[in-house]
Amino acid sequence: MWDTYFEETPPGNYSFLGFYKHRQKRTDFTRSFEKEADVLRKSLDSLARHGTEEVKKRAVSLVHLFNNHRNTFKEVGAFWDKCESTEKDIRKRPLRSTTDNDTAGSVSSTSTKKIKTTRGPSRSDDSSQENNRVDDDSSSENDYDNKEEDDKDIKDEESVPTHQEVIDFILKNKKDWILPSGQNVNEIVVKEIIANALTIENKKSMTAIEKATLCYGASRIIDLSTHMKEWFSIEDRKFIMDKHESVLKVPEIFLDERNFILLIEKMINQKRIDDAYESCIQKHCNSERNSHMYKISKIYSDFIFKCMDDNMLDSTHTKVDVMINACSYIIQTLGKGLTIQQRWMGDSYCPSADYENGCRCNVRFLSTSGIDIGKWNFSENATASKIIGDRCRFGRINQSILNGLLNLDLTDGTDNAIERIYVPFIQFSGTSGQMLVEGLVEGYYVVFPGPKFKLPTELRHIKELRPAINIIKFVMDMYEKTNGIMEANRIKHNIFDDIFPDRSKPYNCKLKHICEPWWSSKLNSQNY
Secondary structure, eight states: OTTHHHHHSOGGGOOHHHHHHHHHSSOOOOSOHHHHHHHHHHHHHHHHHHSOHHHHHHHHHHHHHHHHHHHHOOSHHHHHHHHHHHTHHHHHSOOOOTTOOOOOOOGGGTOOEEOOOSOOSOOOOSOOTTTOOOOOOSOOOOSSOOSGGGGGOGGGOOOOOOHHHHHHHHHHTOOOOBOTTSOBHHHHHHHHHHHHHHHHTTOSEEOHHHHHHHHHHHHTEEETTSGGGGGSOHHHHHHHHHTTGGGTOOOOOOHHHHHHHHHHHHHHHTTOHHHHHHHHHHHHHHSOTTSHHHHHHHHHHHHHHHHSSSOSSOTTOOHHHIIIIIIHHHHHHHTTTOSOEEEEOBTTTBOOTTOSSOOOOEEEEEOTTSOEEEEEEOOOSOOHHHHHHHHHHHHHHHHHHHHHHHHTTOOSSSTTTGGGOOEEEEEEETTEEEEEEEEEETTEEEEEEEEEEEOOOSGGGGGGHHHHHHHHHHHHHHHHHHHHHHHHHHHHOOHHHHHSOOTTSOOOTTGGGOOOOOSSSGGGSOOO
């Protein structure tokens, strides 16, 4: 057991290399760096989850130090040299419990990153016009420590455009959208960008909101789930939301399913746990295969089984634990019988050679032909700064996905087929989730706020399971509809249509409004 190192070593002498040497029993670092690093990471992962409280705290600190070094130094020699020269830092730090929760507090005081007025190195865009694949951004996420200083990780330090670049971009690519109040959306955005610029003019660092404002503006995104909703009057917001109610209103489940759920909830409240579990199993076996009752009864039986003895998540759970224990059983069961595919990412759950840094801890949904149609974000209970940054980043990632779908010029034989192409996604922070829906409206990428929910982890919270299932099912059903349109187009597609196009056919009016999200030097490139 690797925790013997912590038992035999005084706390003041804990060191990264010491832990490695204890495991290796020699100082030979000539083996493959990737192999050694993976073995070491798995050992620390195990301790961070299953060790004593003292061991967990120290293991978490070592994991944090390890991640920073591994992401920065790819050469094995430089990696170990850096570890040896900086491991003293961990001895100076006071022990920090992984169960402590930061208070969100004022957003303006949570961000401590330096302003970057010039662009960072170019990164690959999240969408490819050839295959419409969306890769993860190059930021590195820490699975175990969500304190504010984690935001300073080198891989998570995303450059932002200057306010002048954003204003120039908006004015150059002006999109007039007049709201009921008589105001022009383009003018509102420019005014707010200028106000944001005045706020940060003499500051040494920017808040998460100030950074997000610049990235949103440079991507032509209006996120009505964030601070941007305050830019518009209540009347204008209602006008925008009402026109898209059909993709935001989650329907209630059918009466039979609702009555079954109420019966199970009643049994749980009466402490008849075994009876509730048996009822779920019987209902599942007697229901039509892949029917909604078939899936719901399976989800409830899994939930009861997971929570019979204890909370399905302990106090030191990571976001990977949330994915595996609290969410994946819902998604996988609801996905039975659907044509869409799921791809889970994260080196502790489903390693992928496509992602060099691993630890992505997200889930992607793919069409039958392997095209991205949505991507969700998972994180631990985080600071307001982290949540704001993640929402901005995933708004742009799903913007890339939407662009890929619109470029396919989808149609199902009706004039308004393209109007019904949206990209819904879910953001998780701990076990709390919110549905978001992104669409291209009047030349702007609008992120609409959907309902919020929680993933239950204890039997006494079983009532939270129904809305969670309902919302997740609604999003997956939207993916299924989009996939149906895509497959219908693929079957009807003929290569001669590309060579000799029929110009008399209706033209996708949204193609001329497509704008690539801001990642690196986008503003200097031509926009569609």
